[in-house]
Amino acid sequence: MKFLCLLFLISYCNVGLGQSIDESQRVFIDKDYARVIEKAGDSIVKMMRKKSVPGLSVAVSIKGKTIWAQGFGYADLENEVPVRINTKFRIGSVSKTITAVAMGKLLDAGKINLDSSVSKYVSYWPEKKYPITIGQVGSHVAGIRHYNGYEFSSTKRYNSVEESIDIFKNDSLKAIPGSMHIYSSYGYNLLSAAIEGASGKPFLEFLQTEIFDPVKMINTTADHNDSIISNRTRFYTLIKNKTLVHAPYADNSNKWAGGGMLGTPYDLLKLGNALLRNKILSDKSRIALWTPYKLTSGKENIYGIGFRIEKDKAGRIHMSHGGTSLGGRTYFIIYPKEELVFAITYNLLPAGYNEIEFSNIFAETVK
Numbered sequence: 001m002k003f004l005c006l007l008f009l010i011s012y013c014n015v016g017l018g019q020s021i022d023e024s025q026r027v028f029i030d031k032d033y034a035r036v037i038e039k040a041g042d043s044i045v046k047m048m049r050k051k052s053v054p055g056l057s058v059a060v061s062i063k064g065k066t067i068w069a070q071g072f073g074y075a076d077l078e079n080e081v082p083v084r085i086n087t088k089f090r091i092g093s094v095s096k097t098i099t100a101v102a103m104g105k106l107l108d109a110g111k112i113n114l115d116s117s118v119s120k121y122v123s124y125w126p127e128k129k130y131p132i133t134i135g136q137v138g139s140h141v142a143g144i145r146h147y148n149g150y151e152f153s154s155t156k157r158y159n160s161v162e163e164s165i166d167i168f169k170n171d172s173l174k175a176i177p178g179s180m181h182i183y184s185s186y187g188y189n190l191l192s193a194a195i196e197g198a199s200g201k202p203f204l205e206f207l208q209t210e211i212f213d214p215v216k217m218i219n220t221t222a223d224h225n226d227s228i229i230s231n232r233t234r235f236y237t238l239i240k241n242k243t244l245v246h247a248p249y250a251d252n253s254n255k256w257a258g259g260g261m262l263g264t265p266y267d268l269l270k271l272g273n274a275l276l277r278n279k280i281l282s283d284k285s286r287i288a289l290w291t292p293y294k295l296t297s298g299k300e301n302i303y304g305i306g307f308r309i310e311k312d313k314a315g316r317i318h319m320s321h322g323g324t325s326l327g328g329r330t331y332f333i334i335y336p337k338e339e340l341v342f343a344i345t346y347n348l349l350p351a352g353y354n355e356i357e358f359s360n361i362f363a364e365t366v367k
Contacts, residue, residue: 021069023086023219023266030067033365037068040361048073052244054236055083055347059265060362063339064273067362069266075233075347077244086219088232088262089345090252091330092323095261096188098211098220100138100306101271102195102203104285105210112198114138114288114305118190121197124162125190126169132177134194137187138305139293141180143173144187151254153326157226158253161196161203164189167254178296181303185258192257204256215274220263223252232262235327237349247327247349259325265343272334272341290319290336307334312356316363322355331355338366 021028029037040058048056055073059066071083106112112121114135119125121134136142145168158164168186175182192203199206204222212220221229235247252260274280281289292309293301302308307319320333329346333356342359 021066021085021266023264024084026071026082026084028066028069028085030065033062033067033362036361036365040068040358041070043358043361044072051348052238052242053346053348054244055087055233056344057083057085057087057089057265058344058358059085059269059342061269061273061341062362062366064277066266066269069269075231077234077236083233083347084231085266086231086264088219088221088229088264089330089347090223090235090323090325090328091261091263091268091332091345092259092325092328093185094263094268094321094323094330094332095255095257095259096185097306097321097332098207098261098271099188099191099195099257100289101275101280102207102211103134103138103191103305104281104289106195106198107285107288108282112194118142118194121194122165122190123197124165124169125193128173130173130177132173134191135293135305136177137190137194139181139301139303140183140187141293141295141301142177142184142187142190143175143179143182144168144184144190145171145174146182146184146186153248153250154254155249155251156254157251161189161193161256164254164256165193176296180295181301185255188258189255195257211271211280215267215270215280217263217267217270220261220267222256223260223262225251225253229262233347235325235349236347237327244348250326252325259323263330263345265345268332268343269341272332272343276334276336276339276341312360312363314360314364318359318363320356324349331359333359335359335363335366338363340366 057071059069075081075083075087117131132142237247289305318335323330332343
């Protein structure tokens, strides 16, 4: 408790209310929400101790206003570098959400159609027994496989999206497209190939010019191992005796679109609020991403495109995505009616922190 109170004092001294957030700062707290933030902060500190989490970052906005952005613990244990608002974490499968928004940009431009065959945009995609559509791939109902063996922790460098498609393009589909939910990060590789084909731009370039720059997501980028990336956290894991060690080496170039991005909770707030206010996509395209896919059985899939669509125990509808990486865990959630956006990142491999409890603490305060 003393630790949190000290952070409150620091935030009040360093950040004037109503001013823009300096992303190099470690703490920003809106005094109007100090009590609920303290409650959530206490829960986070307890969880970090229990789970041996080295570093964590969290950010929350309500009705477009950032009420909390804070780093906890260390981005680098050896050198005692603290987590700050601009510390970049591996966001894992939350990368799929960003890819989905990129596809939404092409929907708005009339350059891609959810009902069109993938082959229309990806010339090197081989003919399958059953054609698959862009919408089916985005909703994880195309029958494309997920990782096999050690592919999740691949150490191989892939120099293009097309090279990453080679990993799975000749494999048979695991189900008739549209018949069942089969989660697939590789499906999002295929979406990134379609984005390239429809836009005429390399996937990562398209993300930069069409998403990151307009939304001012200045701390979101691909996790390039061959580059010096400022403020990138170190990545950790726990061995059996609960000792923290560095996470195994991985090269995420085999899955940029599905799990290869670095980012921050504060950048995810920007994305969430841009979606809520139609600053990045039209209402029509946003709704397309937030509409559950209907399976051939008539049952609704829990997934739209790039988002899970669910209700919490109180009946509040929310759109969310989690992400797990080697040395990273992220959770991103949007409550449209409440205009609440919540994001949290860790630099530790194990998942299972039940982040929905943290976001619910704030959802319950919104009138």
